[in-house]
Amino acid sequence: MTVTRFAPSPNGPLHLGHAWSAIVGHDRAKADGGEFLLRIEDIDGARSRADLADEFRRDLEWLRLDYREVAPQSQRVATYRDAADSLRAMGLLYPCRCTRAEIAAAATRMGPDGPVYPQTCLHRPIAPGPGVVWRLDVEQAADLCGQLTWTDERRGEQVARPELFGDVVLWRKDAPASYHLAATIDDAADGITCVTRGLDLFHATHIHRLLQALLGIEPPVWHHHALLVEADGRKLAKRRDAPALAERRLAGEDGRSVAAELRHGLLDTGISFADTLLLDA
Structure with missing residues (x-):
């Protein structure tokens, strides 16, 4: 059975790029009767906000994505x-x-x-x-x-x-573990069999595979999906105030329709898919 996960950090609202990543993980698991997990990555000090984690849950439900939530990083x-x-x-x-x-x-x-x-x-x-x-x-x-x-x-x-x-x-000195260590440990603990995430994290897998070997962890397979990018080629990002899913949800848009449009590549004006590696391997 395929088990995937969506693991956002509650330091800013989710946007269409997050929605796409969640949809890829959800659909990959459900295609063969598997399970899609939500894991909140909340060890980023004061930047982690519990109220945003609540918004994430509402966003996934609005998109009509079935998930099971597992323990957040703060408990690990x-x-x-x-x-x-x-x-x-x-x-x-x-x-x-x-x-x-x-x-x-x-x-x-x-x-x-x-x-x-x-x-x-x-x-x-x-x-x-x-x-x-x-x-x-x-x-x-x-x-x-x-x-x-x-x-x-x-x-x-x-x-x-x-x-x-x-x-x-x-x-780290400002938080417990780095992304590389925490994600490797968490995916093993949660039984993830297919790690779905954006292409911007493709090269991180080189380090994660080494950590798995050192810690005796059986490697999953990975699925690095295309990114949603703005007209200037930069990926959608919280730090550049990409429009929040919560704003669309609260404005009365139909989340199921938004998810269907993403699945069919019908993107907002000025947004497109990028499917090339960001660093020559």
């Missing part, structure tokens, strides 16, 4: 800590005090998330404490695991290339 922090402790015991995590500005100034190449960390703190004697993050020694971890592969339903088998990201942060 102990599992992230256990995973980080396990990696630390393996000698694969190291503390880092570098600022973003320092990393940008010292980096010699760019990765999917921006400047690749140049391992400044890898061999420095840094005491854990406030202001310290914990990074994964990706080269050592990759050597330990050997060559790994993963499968995207739309693009076939991929060879994992975690080195694209460099030594990613797994334990």
Whole structure:
């Protein structure tokens, strides 16, 4: 049975891009009698708002998407800590005090998330404490695991290339776990068999596959769908005030019709689908 999930962060309202992602996950699961889950990713400190999570539930119901809600991330922090402790015991995590500005100034190449960390703190004697993050020694971890592969339903088998990201942060100073660690742990705990998400997260899977191998997690398959983008080619985003689903819902629009239009590619003026990778692999 296929199990998928929609995992929004309650730091801004959902928009059409989120609706499309939820629809892809819902329809992929329901196509073979599977299950579609809702997981609220609410560990982003003060930016996470319970009232927005309530709006998300209403939005999914408005779109007529059947879902089962599972525990939010705020109730899973102990599992992230256990995973980080396990990696630390393996000698694969190291503390880092570098600022973003320092990393940008010292980096010699760019990765999917921006400047690749140049391992400044890898061999420095840094005491854990406030202001310290914990990074994964990706080269050592990759050597330990050997060559790994993963499968995207739309693009076939991929060879994992975690080195694209460099030594990613797994334990943050402003929130418990990073997206990479939390999503990997959560998807395994929730029994996700097919991870549906936007193409902008395609390359993150290289890191997630490495974490799965390190933590003894059986990999799912992935389905990275096309993105909804604005006329200038940028994806719809909360931070640029993309029109909220809640506004359309409260204005009396029919959510079932909105979902049907998305399924048939009938998009709002100035919005289109983008289905090309954002970084050469």
